[in-house]
Amino acid sequence: MSMRTNYCGLTTEALMGQTVSLCGWVHRRRDHGGIIFIDLRDREGLVQVVCDPDRPGVFAVAESIRNEYCIRVTGTVRERPEGTINPNLTSGKVEVFCEALEILNASVTPPFMLDDEHLSETTRLTHRVLDLRRAPMQHNLRLRYKVTMEVRKFLDENGFIDIETPMLTRSTPEGARDYLVPSRVNAGEFYALPQSPQLFKQLLMVSGFDRYYQITKCFRDEDLRADRQPEFTQIDCETSFMNEQEIRDLFENMLRVVFKNAIDTELPSPFPVMPHREVMARYGSDKPDLRVRLELTELTDVMKNVEFKVFSSAANMANGRVVALLVPGGAKEGSGMPRSEIDAYTQFVAIYGAKGLAYIRVNDKEKGSSGLQSPIVKNLSDEALTQILERTGAQNGDLIFFGADKARVVNDAMGALRVKIGHSEFGQKNGLLEEGWKPLWVVDFPMFEHDEEANRWAAVHHPFTSPKDGHEDYLETDPGRCLAKAYDMVLNGWELGGGSVRIHKQDIQTKVFRALKIDDEEAREKFSFLLDALQYGAPPHGGLAFGLDRIVTLMTGSESIRDVIAFPKTQRAQDLLTQAPSPVNERQLQELHIRLRKTEQPKTA
């Protein structure tokens, strides 16, 4: 006989009068009028179980049970008495009259109530098993599963094949830091865990598999932020014989289908497309949150000769930039931003390296500079002030912030400030934040960015990205001008995925390595398998990878990707549940031909 006939949460009036066996956890026990009511919970939800003193055997067991006991109930489904129907539950019209009650397992008192919404993250991660019983976590992980199944279905229908690539692979010290795995059999040598299956998926295209995908773990040993984990999950895709536009159309469509089927949301169609140069100019970020109705205004050209040194020196730097950020209504009497908020933003931009946050209150622009309230006004020329007002389109009652520094600092600081203000109480009250979903394709990325410290060019995406047609010659003559067939998909300020058309010709690949100052010998040593593969009729190919964790985090409105991962690591890369990482014993180290450095002896062995 089966332990269970039905799920608690799916016990409805369709089962009226039937005998059911339910298994689950005691969510709540109430004694009311001499009767014991149990809210019994399983993954599908709650059902009310009624234990009557007329059944003394059952009643005695019911009296002994406590929250989170795991029990089995056999009973009859019946209508709830009038006035006790719970419209919030699928099972809300019925209750189960308990005829047999078995304790499958007792529980000690849990360290917190499952309904508690104010648990610290440390508490939650330490008691992750109980945390995962909570309704939001059950919902998040089931939604995550639904997303992966919708992705698989879409890709299957479009001819993509899931092919597994190795986890124990070769270390390539470029890019992020590798997690290494010492080899026992090959003394002194190491595997690396993959940062992505990039090269393997390209090899699969050369092998003629045509369309590949994989939902797979990737690893980067970097310092962690809110949206980073040492191991994270990519939806990794690659196709042959499609151009950039076709690839983008296909995967844009995938996202639309997945959002529709997983959370019944229509994403806009088509996604807007914007060149990288434009998003940086307008938003200071390559993943702009387009819900925020604020933009940067370029002022570098008009600040070259102003007295105000902060602006003029930035404007005259090789990589300098001066911008304005107009905040409509920010200086309005009564409803504008208080001084304290502006001060807070000054501290906020400092995080991104900005040395200050100049601003102008536009009190009465008809009055010229005397209608502008700001200590910097007197050091700006009339021409500059005119341009500021004209270009920003400022109206009376508006507030204008300024950023002036190296372009990178300005973009980081003012791009972040733009988002911060948009999401602030002020922004929401003043219509600076739209609702809904705002996707964007960012395209035409530069191939290279100049690494000032090392004084050489570095790949913006990775060295296997194809230059745009007609840009191949720049590889040798002017790498900074060379644009790539690379694209990122952005949604509400999150980079959901990115990819590129790859280089499929060996001569172009060699030129890119040279532009990156990877000489032929080094290229052969590290990437001989790729270079070899390219010479056997490698097909035109390209693809992209989505961050599954981020997609689900966005869908669930979670604050951290840790809320959509069953067993995440903390910001110190620890698993508080299993206490990993941990010391290992000397025999294990010996077998792997390594020892600990003197300063770091194991805490125990």
Place this chain on the structure above:
Amino acid sequence: MSMRTNYCGLTTEALMGQTVSLCGWVHRRRDHGGIIFIDLRDREGLVQVVCDPDRPGVFAVAESIRNEYCIRVTGTVRERPEGTINPNLTSGKVEVFCEALEILNASVTPPFMLDDEHLSETTRLTHRVLDLRRAPMQHNLRLRYKVTMEVRKFLDENGFIDIETPMLTRSTPEGARDYLVPSRVNAGEFYALPQSPQLFKQLLMVSGFDRYYQITKCFRDEDLRADRQPEFTQIDCETSFMNEQEIRDLFENMLRVVFKNAIDTELPSPFPVMPHREVMARYGSDKPDLRVRLELTELTDVMKNVEFKVFSSAANMANGRVVALLVPGGAKEGSGMPRSEIDAYTQFVAIYGAKGLAYIRVNDKEKGSSGLQSPIVKNLSDEALTQILERTGAQNGDLIFFGADKARVVNDAMGALRVKIGHSEFGQKNGLLEEGWKPLWVVDFPMFEHDEEANRWAAVHHPFTSPKDGHEDYLETDPGRCLAKAYDMVLNGWELGGGSVRIHKQDIQTKVFRALKIDDEEAREKFSFLLDALQYGAPPHGGLAFGLDRIVTLMTGSESIRDVIAFPKTQRAQDLLTQAPSPVNERQLQELHIRLRKTEQPKTA
């Protein structure tokens, strides 16, 4: 415009008269009567492309192309001339008259012909990218994908949810050797790559997810055999509130559905079920190949007092065993086994530790011992000889092999010999090998086996396996007698999967740890997260894991699991393609707080 409108291999008469654009590889180029014929290949198969000298532009390009060039052809689909139809191809009734021909990428001459069926494995793994273009490898990996999709579909329909568990987890030195990953942030500490998600899936059951699955990589740093890889893929499943029988029924059904849908094969229904004790007695192996029509015959009891010391001493050992293996027709004049084959088997059983291979030819059993041809006959009692003939059911012309040693050696050696003979030319000629699929559930495994070296009990499966109902008391009184709710699924001599009902009560888990001489402190240190979880109303749960690589290997009839893995490792755990593992640089080691042992300096840095 799209690079491609159709797949080569799917170009059929349905497209007659239409203009198509095809992309693929030059499989073969033939010049015939002044016309160039190209067999153009993509993942769906071949199509014939005709390049006519009347189109001089196209023809000139066609003349320059070589095997494995990647090309794009635009042309008209037309009927093949009568007499040139190829019934072996989906596209065999048509050809494409080439109107435009573009070389997408040239190819140097490949190191081997893709049709070559006699490639060494080293050649294949070194040039894996080309090896994967071969039809059998294309077929294997696409079938592998189909299997995973069928598994996902079945499990989805049965309410299972794919939940990802960590790859960077905690080392538990029991069982196989872990792959370790040094932590940079937590100096002197290590993660381990999972040998299986065993404990995490149990925790997910405690968390109430009810039904979990994952198709995931697992890692064991063991010395490799033909069917082992350092990283391998498990179909890992767990469910709550189902008993052993229900779990087995569900997954037996899954296998049947997957075999039906993936390779259109009907597996027998139901699978036979046999206790572990019985399979060991009859087949000497816990994964018997039931296609082989041979069985072991127990003789231990009748050999205790015979003169022949090899038999009597084995029969009197604590863990000794004496068995016969009857080979019908093995001694038949003319068609029996030649002496040379018997000698080869003697060497074969030596691999398993057998010190010899005694045998008797049954020439004329009516004559008693004088009708039995063997040097050992004179040292066996008449009673023993009678029992041998009676129990084996030997007929004239049969051959009887004997195994006598510790039971483990006898089982290993005679179990392997049974399979060897069944699959030999002799076996196949004499009807000792059935065709088709022979599944089997092996159940009632012992909980523990005695580790003689360490003089203690070790877990046969793992220490989280539940004892059978009523066997809990043996945990303290007689561990060797305690049977487990464990089960293995065997198919044609391969262990496809295995699992168990798990312990869900903390007191039983503690007793099992004690039986294994894991004291409470050690148990708490290593498994506190599990013991903690069990006390919060852990549900009854169980599950199993299938080896995906093995399932697909069996389905494809491949010789090695390496033939169903895109990028496998060699027996020295190396990836010949990317040359992993490899030396890493000193900075990397420093960051990880480790150094190489003196004897093993890196080859290069």
